[in-house]
Amino acid sequence: MNIDLSRRSFMKLSGAGVAATTLTAMGFADAEAAVAAQVRDFKLATTTETRNICTYCSVACGIILYSKGDLAAGEKAELIHVEGDADHPTNKGTLCPKGSALKDYVKAETRLTQPRIRRPGADKFEPISWDEALDKIARAVKDDRDANLIEKNADGVTVNRLTTTGFLAASATTNETAWATWKVVRSLGMVGFDNQARV
Numbered sequence: 001m002n003i004d005l006s007r008r009s010f011m012k013l014s015g016a017g018v019a020a021t022t023l024t025a026m027g028f029a030d031a032e033a034a035v036a037a038q039v040r041d042f043k044l045a046t047t048t049e050t051r052n053i054c055t056y057c058s059v060a061c062g063i064i065l066y067s068k069g070d071l072a073a074g075e076k077a078e079l080i081h082v083e084g085d086a087d088h089p090t091n092k093g094t095l096c097p098k099g100s101a102l103k104d105y106v107k108a109e110t111r112l113t114q115p116r117i118r119r120p121g122a123d124k125f126e127p128i129s130w131d132e133a134l135d136k137i138a139r140a141v142k143d144d145r146d147a148n149l150i151e152k153n154a155d156g157v158t159v160n161r162l163t164t165t166g167f168l169a170a171s172a173t174t175n176e177t178a179w180a181t182w183k184v185v186r187s188l189g190m191v192g193f194d195n196q197a198r199v
Contacts, residue, residue: 044081051085054099055170061099062088079106141165141188149189162189169195 005013047066054061062085069077082102086093105111115133116125148164167185169178178195185193 047080048077051088054095054102055105056096056098056102059090061085061091061095063095063099063102065102079103145188160189161191163191165190166192167194169193 044066047068050065050067052063052065054063064083064085065079066081066083067077067079069075080103082095082100084091084093084095084099091099114127115130117128117133117136118125144165145162148162150159150161150163153159165188167181167190169181169185181195182193
């Protein structure tokens with residue numbers, strides 16, 4: 001038997017044969033049955049989705065946190081998955097290694113979840129309430145400002161500078177929060193201020 005094939009026909013026939021063999025070897029011969037066997041519930045279907053900003057640096061990448069547990073019903077929510085927010089203009093769904101490891105950071109046993117203080121003469125930190133911590137900070141800033149505010153410089157020009165207290169703000173704040181923080185700190189007269197700001 002003699003088959004008369006042109007070079008072009010031979011290449012087409014060979015390509016079709018390779019494609020058919022490959023698809024069969026990859027399991028596409030009975031694709032519908034294979035897909036039906038693989039169907040299972042989506043692991044995040046019963047979780048609560050929360051959008052947030054990554055806490056690591058001043059880039060402010062968008063993240064999506066998935067948690068189980070109903071906070072409204074008094075249950076403790078458990079973070080089970082973190083991923084980049086594809087709709088966020090900064091990172092468009094990507095995360096660096098630190099952002100990808102946020103779940104481990106949140107679940108770390110050494111993570112502080114409440115304010116602590118080391119009282120004079122003590123060798124250990126002890127937990128205190130947020131109200132007590134904020135009251136102590138406000139009192140310390142007020143007392144320092146009253147004692148050390150420079151109202152006028154050497155030329156008699158009003159400057160209202162506070163050089164003995166500094167302020168370090170969160171790096172993962174939004175532009176709006178960074179702007180509001182800058183306004184509050186500067187209105188107190190503080191000169192030493194850093195918040196990795198996008199202001």
